[in-house]
Amino acid sequence: MYLVEVRVVHLGATDTTKLTPGQTITGAAKFAGRACPGDAAVPAGNPNTVDIAVVERGVCTFTEKVASVVAAGGYDAVLIFNRTGTDGCDGSLGMSAAGNIPTFGVAPRSQGFAIFNSPYNNAACLAGTGPAQLPVALGTVGDTLTFSSSFDGWGYVHLYDRATMTELDTYAVPQAHDPAFATGFGDLSVHEVATSAIQPDLAYYSYYGAGFRVTRIVGGKLQEVGHFIDQGGNNFWGVQVFQSNGQEYVAASDRDLGLYIFRYTGP
Numbered sequence: 001m002y003l004v005e006v007r008v009v010h011l012g013a014t015d016t017t018k019l020t021p022g023q024t025i026t027g028a029a030k031f032a033g034r035a036c037p038g039d040a041a042v043p044a045g046n047p048n049t050v051d052i053a054v055v056e057r058g059v060c061t062f063t064e065k066v067a068s069v070v071a072a073g074g075y076d077a078v079l080i081f082n083r084t085g086t087d088g089c090d091g092s093l094g095m096s097a098a099g100n101i102p103t104f105g106v107a108p109r110s111q112g113f114a115i116f117n118s119p120y121n122n123a124a125c126l127a128g129t130g131p132a133q134l135p136v137a138l139g140t141v142g143d144t145l146t147f148s149s150s151f152d153g154w155g156y157v158h159l160y161d162r163a164t165m166t167e168l169d170t171y172a173v174p175q176a177h178d179p180a181f182a183t184g185f186g187d188l189s190v191h192e193v194a195t196s197a198i199q200p201d202l203a204y205y206s207y208y209g210a211g212f213r214v215t216r217i218v219g220g221k222l223q224e225v226g227h228f229i230d231q232g233g234n235n236f237w238g239v240q241v242f243q244s245n246g247q248e249y250v251a252a253s254d255r256d257l258g259l260y261i262f263r264y265t266g267p
Contacts, residue, residue: 045074
């Protein structure tokens with residue numbers, strides 16, 4: 001028996017200014033609150049030093065938060081850390097945000113608290129009994145933060161032996177390990193995998209900009225046996241196996257174009 005694990009690498013916000021390979025930003029963290037419309041204004045950064053706005057996730061969109069920081073002026077980058085809730089706290093995730101400033105996150109909530117030397121309890125956060133917001137004043141200066149850029153590949157998939165948890169193989173599209181495809185070709189990372197209900201060695205992937213992919217386990221290795229990328233490209237998010245009239249189908253949701261239905265016809 002086998003176990004397939006998906007590993008995804010997120011590199012900052014999707015549509016904000018990117019660091020070039022080898023570029024580094026180092027500066028003092030300054031707490032900017034939630035940075036939402038209607039909240040207290042984000043305190044201005046110092047244009048003569050490197051200031052990094054640290055923003056709490058929640059209430060408004062990431063793009064609105066970035067816009068509030070840019071409007072305040074004087075900041076060189078933004079770090080967003082997670083909010084409370086069972087799908088927040090010490091979880092981390094990538095994010096969709098637009099703006100003309102480098103933006104990173106979403107970092108675990110404990111890291112946001114640690115930057116300002118504030119105590120944190122993840123169990124309390126998950127239970128909803130911890131502080132709803134970071135309990136420090138707007139404009140509080142915290143640790144010095146450093147962000148750097150390097151390309152070490154997009155996300156990929158691991159294959160494990162289910163009994164021993166020994167790693168047997170990994171799978172990624174070829175472009176995922178090529179620095180030439182680091183930017184400008186969409187997210188070349190896998191988001192979800194669904195295994196076949198009738199052929200346990202068969203797996204289907206929603207692979208963001210790399211389209212819809214199919215692999216089969218052959219001799220303990222992941223072997224690609226099918227793929228689909230629509231004319232003009234895809235951005236697949238979710239994938240789910242279902243059956244109809246005795247035939248297996250795969251539903252894949254594209255973030256731009258809607259729902260696709262696939263049927264694998266290979267061996």
